[in-house]
Amino acid sequence: MNSSLEDTKFILKKYNITANKRLGQNFLVDDEIISDIIKASNIEGKDLVIEIGPGLGTLTSKLLENAGKVIAVELDEKMITILNDRFKLYDNFILLNEDVLKVDLKTLIKENIEDLERVKIVANLPYYITTPIIMKLLEDKLDIDSITVMVQKEVADRITARPGDKLSGAITYSVDYYAEAKNIVFVDKKSFIPSPEVDSEVIKLQIREKPKVDVINEEMFFRVIKASFMQRRKTLLNGLTNSGIVNDKDKIKDIFNKMGIDINIRGEKLTIEQFAELSNLIYKVV
DSSP: OHHHHHHHHHHHHHOOOOOGGGGGEHHHHHHHHHHHHHHHTTTTTTTEEEEEOOSHHHHHHHHHOOOEEEEEEEOOHHHHHHHHHHTOOOTTTTEEEEEEEGGGGGHHHHHHOOOOEEEEEEEHHHHHHHHHHHHHHTTTSSSOEEEEEEEEEHHHHHHOOOOTTTTTTHHHHHHHHEEEEEEEEEOOOOGEEEEEEEEEEEEEEOSSSOOOSSOOOHHHHHHHHHHHHHTTTOOOOOOOHHHTOOOHHHHHHHHHHHHHHOOOOGGGGSSSHHHHHHHHHHHHOO
16 A cells, blocks of 8 residues: 555645646655655664655655654645644644745754754755755755755666766766765655656765865856856857956867867866866966
8 A cells, every 4th residue: 555645635635725836836645665765865863854846745754663753844825734734742843934945954953953963965956956955955065965855767876877977067067066866766656646747866966075176266167167068069169258257268279288189178077176177277367
């Protein structure tokens, strides 16, 4: 028996609600996938877990069984009523009716860590806002251990791609700078109600103790990466000059020669170490 499916059907009927398409809601109803998420995130009693978009609380209930404290951040007011009813007897549950992109997560963690040891993020992210949320979590440089999230399969493949792969993109390098990304489990679209149009994947981002590479200026580093993938069919040289980062092509050619890379190379062929060196050299000449 799939208890998640039965529970979800019961709650939807009880509260007479349907998934909010505008918020990209799809309710996970696969017990095995939920178990995989709990196992991959390695939730323990000394952990403070921040769950983004708990929805009906299907995953939340399992997190509460394992974590020291769970802070659920939910935007949909309809879900708030359900979550409050469902978990009102749990003393390790905090619910916020907020947009996670506007929440001061550093302060939230500081106010709730108390005698707990590690902070972990767990989320089933809406497809339309996946990248902004992931990048906020990384760029805010939170004192967290890991991020275990379910995302669209295409996004998961891009995040976990390697330099040189046709799937690699700006987010590949941006995430790799902060964390080690790995695929956990494929999630068929039939694992949700209503079923989305595409399949999903659970991925885990293990936060690095320090960024993977040393850069002089992080803003320049990420600008260079972004410019390199703005127009994928163009060469790296053209991408950098068209973006306005460096207007003088000869300066870029000199840097390429110094690095020993072909002037016709495309961005996805560079390693993150090469992007770091490139951004450092560009920063010195602009």
